[in-house]
Amino acid sequence: MASSFLLHHHLLRPVLLQIILLIISPTYAQTISHRHIISLRSSLTARTGQTTAWLSPSGDFAFGFRPLEGDGTHFLLAIWFDKIDSKTVVWCANGNTPVQPGATVVLAADGQLSLYDHGGQEVWNAEVNVTVTYAAMLNNGNFILASSDGSFRWQSFDHPSDTILPSQVLGVGKGLRSRLMDTNYSSGRFELSVGSDGNLTFYPVNIMTGYAYDPYWATNTTGNGSRILFNESTGTIYLALANSNIYFLPQRTYSVKDFYQRATLDFDGVFRRYIYPKNAKSTSAGWSTVGFQPPDICRNLTTKTGSGACGFNSYCISGGGNQSVDCVCPPDYSFQDPNRKYKGCMPDFAAQNCKGKFTLREMNNVDWPLSAYEHLSPIDEDRCKRECLGDCNCAVAIYQDDGQNCWKKRLPLSNGRMSDYVDRRAFVKVPKDSTNGKKKIVIVTTLVPMLLLLVCLGLFLWKKNRKQVPTLGIPITSSKESRGMDLELNLYDMFTIESATDNFSINNKLGEGGFGPVYKGRLDDGQEIAVKRLSTDSVQGLKEFKNEVMLIAKLQHKNLVRILGCCIQGEERMLIYEYMQNKSLDTFIFDKKQGALLNWRKRLDIIIGIARGLLYLHQDSRLTIIHRDLKASNILLDKDMNPKISDFGTARIFKADQNQEKTRMVIGTFGYMSPEYVIDGTFSVKSDVFSFGVLILEILTGKKNRMVHQSGYSMNLIGHVWRLWAEGRCVELFDEVMGCSYPISKLLRCIQVGLLCVQEGSKDRPKMAEVVLMLSNEGVALQEPKRPGFCIEGTPTEQNSSSWKQHSITPNEVTVTMLEGR
Numbered sequence: 101m102a103s104s105f106l107l108h109h110h111l112l113r114p115v116l117l118q119i120i121l122l123i124i125s126p127t128y129a130q131t132i133s134h135r136h137i138i139s140l141r142s143s144l145t146a147r148t149g150q151t152t153a154w155l156s157p158s159g160d161f162a163f164g165f166r167p168l169e170g171d172g173t174h175f176l177l178a179i180w181f182d183k184i185d186s187k188t189v190v191w192c193a194n195g196n197t198p199v200q201p202g203a204t205v206v207l208a209a210d211g212q213l214s215l216y217d218h219g220g221q222e223v224w225n226a227e228v229n230v231t232v233t234y235a236a237m238l239n240n241g242n243f244i245l246a247s248s249d250g251s252f253r254w255q256s257f258d259h260p261s262d263t264i265l266p267s268q269v270l271g272v273g274k275g276l277r278s279r280l281m282d283t284n285y286s287s288g289r290f291e292l293s294v295g296s297d298g299n300l301t302f303y304p305v306n307i308m309t310g311y312a313y314d315p316y317w318a319t320n321t322t323g324n325g326s327r328i329l330f331n332e333s334t335g336t337i338y339l340a341l342a343n344s345n346i347y348f349l350p351q352r353t354y355s356v357k358d359f360y361q362r363a364t365l366d367f368d369g370v371f372r373r374y375i376y377p378k379n380a381k382s383t384s385a386g387w388s389t390v391g392f393q394p395p396d397i398c399r400n401l402t403t404k405t406g407s408g409a410c411g412f413n414s415y416c417i418s419g420g421g422n423q424s425v426d427c428v429c430p431p432d433y434s435f436q437d438p439n440r441k442y443k444g445c446m447p448d449f450a451a452q453n454c455k456g457k458f459t460l461r462e463m464n465n466v467d468w469p470l471s472a473y474e475h476l477s478p479i480d481e482d483r484c485k486r487e488c489l490g491d492c493n494c495a496v497a498i499y500q501d502d503g504q505n506c507w508k509k510r511l512p513l514s515n516g517r518m519s520d521y522v523d524r525r526a527f528v529k530v531p532k533d534s535t536n537g538k539k540k541i542v543i544v545t546t547l548v549p550m551l552l553l554l555v556c557l558g559l560f561l562w563k564k565n566r567k568q569v570p571t572l573g574i575p576i577t578s579s580k581e582s583r584g585m586d587l588e589l590n591l592y593d594m595f596t597i598e599s600a601t602d603n604f605s606i607n608n609k610l611g612e613g614g615f616g617p618v619y620k621g622r623l624d625d626g627q628e629i630a631v632k633r634l635s636t637d638s639v640q641g642l643k644e645f646k647n648e649v650m651l652i653a654k655l656q657h658k659n660l661v662r663i664l665g666c667c668i669q670g671e672e673r674m675l676i677y678e679y680m681q682n683k684s685l686d687t688f689i690f691d692k693k694q695g696a697l698l699n700w701r702k703r704l705d706i707i708i709g710i711a712r713g714l715l716y717l718h719q720d721s722r723l724t725i726i727h728r729d730l731k732a733s734n735i736l737l738d739k740d741m742n743p744k745i746s747d748f749g750t751a752r753i754f755k756a757d758q759n760q761e762k763t764r765m766v767i768g769t770f771g772y773m774s775p776e777y778v779i780d781g782t783f784s785v786k787s788d789v790f791s792f793g794v795l796i797l798e799i800l801t802g803k804k805n806r807m808v809h810q811s812g813y814s815m816n817l818i819g820h821v822w823r824l825w826a827e828g829r830c831v832e833l834f835d836e837v838m839g840c841s842y843p844i845s846k847l848l849r850c851i852q853v854g855l856l857c858v859q860e861g862s863k864d865r866p867k868m869a870e871v872v873l874m875l876s877n878e879g880v881a882l883q884e885p886k887r888p889g890f891c892i893e894g895t896p897t898e899q900n901s902s903s904w905k906q907h908s909i910t911p912n913e914v915t916v917t918m919l920e921g922r
């Protein structure tokens with residue numbers, strides 16, 4: 101019948117002959133009769149209460165205007181299953197910009213397919229620039245624009261939304277993007293794509309910035325020209341590689357004759373394969389899931405910087421036959437937006453101010469991995485709870501039921517999950533009604549650099565008596581909190597260290613730290629170590645510091661270098677640290693060639709890392725620790741260029757409400773020391789902030805903060821930056837080795853933070869907690885910096901020799917000790 105119709109038509113209108121042919125796609129052959137051809141100059145208009153669409157010959161699929169669920173006034177330009185009640189949408193052109201009644205889709209005379217809103221503005225265009233002579237909605241759900249020879253010039257199958265259909269192929273570089281919510285078709289939080297390397301990956305996307313986090317599921321395959329195939333006769337979906345097929349969903353076949361089928365990257369991040377019986381009675385009709393990936397998104401999806409599968413402060417539960425995902429708030433927390441659960445939860449109560457009375461609510465099998473700021477071990481449950489209740493920062497304590505491990509977590513909580521496999525209990529801190537201030541014990545202690553050695557010394561004597569391989573017996577928890585493993589502080593013997601460092605050979609010397617030279621070594625088991633050989637005159641026999649030593653040994657943060665043990669022999673005292681492959685920051689930023697390895701992103705990461713480490717020292721460990729000698733050469737870099745603060749030889753412990761201390765012995769490095777420290781000998785967390793500010797400026801400019809002489813004037817880096825800042829010329833500052841594609845506003849913001857940190861008045865400088873907030877959150881408004889301390893700005897060289905300026909001119913960068921004679 102069709103052919104006679106064709107012939108008839110041919111006789112009447114020869115021009116159309118070429119159009120009315122078999123339309124053959126590489127994967128799917130079908131006949132389209134003239135009736136179903138959409139000719140040039142055709143159009144559809146969106147109308148309230150009406151569906152306007154072009155149907156496929158079988159009537160299974162429609163292309164046209166689909167009203168949004170629960171909203172009569174907005175339409176999607178979409179393709180949907182037209183014979184089923186739910187009219188499931190499988191493709192849409194304008195999910196981010198639904199249109200209103202009066203909008204039109206036009207196949208223009210030049211073959212352009214465009215969507216115009218009710219005001220006539222173009223919203224979307226298929227962007228075809230070759231000759232198109234007609235369009236058609238095919239029976240397999242593919243909407244095509246074809247040329248007169250029947251070849252497809254554009255097809256919706258090549259531009260998928262969140263769904264693939266039988267016979268559709270998802271080739272290299274193509275992907276699916278989930279929608280935001282079940283009924284909101286805006287670009288959602290997940291993507292799936294086939295990489296050119298043959299790796300199929302699923303990953304979360306930040307909907308605000310478009311930033312893609314690490315994948316939460318991958319086939320880990322390699323191979324050229326890989327693609328996802330959805331076999332149209334069996335309904336199986338697999339990743340086809342050059343010489344193998346990876347079936348990443350259950351292989352069970354469902355005939356396309358009996359079932360409608362689709363596979364969708366759902367708004368919850370799970371890729372599900374669905375079937376819908378074609379001949380079912382209306383009662384049992386509906387999509388059922390016949391396979392999904394990943395196995396458990398709550399478990400698989402862990403982001404280091406994002407919130408995880410659910411929003412911040414919520415937790416994820418998944419299960420059931422279709423692995424449905426739900427996001428839930430902890431007790432006394434509620435959704436930021438109940439209609440947008442993915443946005444996470446907020447506490448119902450005001451932020452803790454350390455005055456209110458709090459209690460803990462217990463939840464079984466719940467954890468927020470990766471967000472701990474302190475790990476305590478070994479510890480019993482009661483103490484774990486008390487630790488959290490007594491700590492303003494603590495929002496949740498997680499206790500592992502092995503009776504060993506307790507983690508303190510602060511807001512925002514991320515990667516939350518609840519499931520049987522989580523062998524941890526969460527204690528969520530919520531307010532109690534009555535109020536009663538908590539007393540604080542105030543102790544001021546001095547951290548002598550050799551504290552650790554004292555314990556070692558004790559052990560050494562003990563070892564002499566026991567003749568056994570000793571350890572300090574101080575369980576130290578690793579910063580890899582999720583593993584919760586305990587480390588022991590080792591006591592190494594001299595022989596081991598001598599052989600590890602090749603008898604302290606000059607070739608193994610890494611540099612000179614605050615209290616002596618540092619050597620690289622390699623233990624028999626292959627572990628690389630850094631050995632710090634301390635000068636011999638500083639040990640004072642102070643047993644009572646043993647407790648503090650234990651605390652110091654417990655300082656564990658990923659941005660602090662880890663101590664492995666110590667070694668004592670006769671007069672020799674050595675500290676053994678983990679070895680950092682990339683040496684110290686100064687070898688990179690002050691070197692043109694090495695500096696090229698650090699792009700702006702890496703540099704910002706390093707700045708943030710140092711800030712976090714310092715914040716930990718200042719307030720997140722249980723003590724307040726002032727480093728006093730923060731400088732580029734004390735920032736070590738591991739193999740991934742993560743910064744680690746080292747050299748606590750000069751550090752001091754403050755407790756509770758002690759704000760500052762005065763010393764007669766000023767220890768530090770010129771160029772990094774704050775004015776009040778150099779001039780008065782007073783130091784506080786704010787003197788470290790000053791040093792950190794100098795570091796920011798150095799990292800971003802690649803220049804040292806020492807005197808530079810320029811045309812008869814001498815100035816330091818701070819002065820130079822301050823002048824350019826005042827003149828609005830900061831862009832000139834950035835180290836050219838960062839490349840030219842850095843985001844200027846981000847870096848300017850960072851410079852501003854640096855300038856805030858080096859302000860002359862210590863009270864004006866922000867605390868590290870504020871610094872971290874300013875650096876990691878672009879929404880936080882920054883103040884205008886006031887004049888910096890030690891700002892030597894174009895001073896004529898010969899003049900002006902107040903004591904500190906003379907010091908600043910000294911070229912060496914080693915730590916100095918000045919005994920102020922006053």
Ligand SMILES: *[C@@H]1O[C@H](CO)[C@@H](O)[C@H](O)[C@H]1NC(C)=O
Pocket residue numbers: 227228229230
């Ligand atoms: C449009 O034409 C250019 C140049 O002829 C070609 O490179 C491009 O791929 C075409 N775009 C489409 C969507 O066909």
Ligand SMILES: *[C@@H]1O[C@H](CO)[C@@H](O)[C@H](O)[C@H]1NC(C)=O
Pocket residue numbers: 168174198280284285286
């Ligand atoms: C979908 O969600 C986005 C983001 O919340 C919102 O801007 C948009 O208006 C929503 N669309 C509809 C149709 O509700």
Ligand SMILES: *[C@@H]1O[C@H](CO)[C@@H](O)[C@H](O)[C@H]1NC(C)=O
Pocket residue numbers: 316317318394395396399400
């Ligand atoms: C996802 O989690 C499962 C266990 O539920 C694990 O076997 C699998 O390796 C994980 N996959 C990825 C990509 O992390």
Ligand SMILES: *[C@@H]1O[C@H](CO)[C@@H](O)[C@H](O)[C@H]1NC(C)=O
Pocket residue numbers: 317318319320
């Ligand atoms: C792919 O590799 C990742 C990282 O090595 C691993 O966690 C995951 O389990 C692997 N996925 C599969 C499906 O084997």
Ligand SMILES: *[C@@H]1O[C@H](CO)[C@@H](O)[C@H](O)[C@H]1NC(C)=O
Pocket residue numbers: 297299300301314315317318319320321322
């Ligand atoms: C595939 O991607 C995952 C996630 O990024 C990665 O861990 C894995 O190494 C990749 N596999 C291959 C073979 O490239």
Ligand SMILES: *[C@@H]1O[C@H](CO)[C@@H](O)[C@H](O)[C@H]1NC(C)=O
Pocket residue numbers: 323324
């Ligand atoms: C992939 O194909 C390209 C070009 O066809 C070829 O140069 C390359 O070697 C292939 N890679 C692999 C891993 O087979």
Ligand SMILES: *[C@@H]1O[C@H](CO)[C@@H](O)[C@H](O)[C@H]1NC(C)=O
Pocket residue numbers: 329331332333334
């Ligand atoms: C689909 O599966 C059938 C049966 O296994 C097979 O004969 C056919 O070649 C497959 N089609 C494609 C396009 O791979």
Ligand SMILES: *[C@@H]1O[C@H](CO)[C@@H](O)[C@H](O)[C@H]1NC(C)=O
Pocket residue numbers: 366389420421422423424
């Ligand atoms: C999963 O199954 C549950 C209960 O059977 C149902 O309520 C939910 O809508 C399903 N979710 C999906 C994504 O299919």
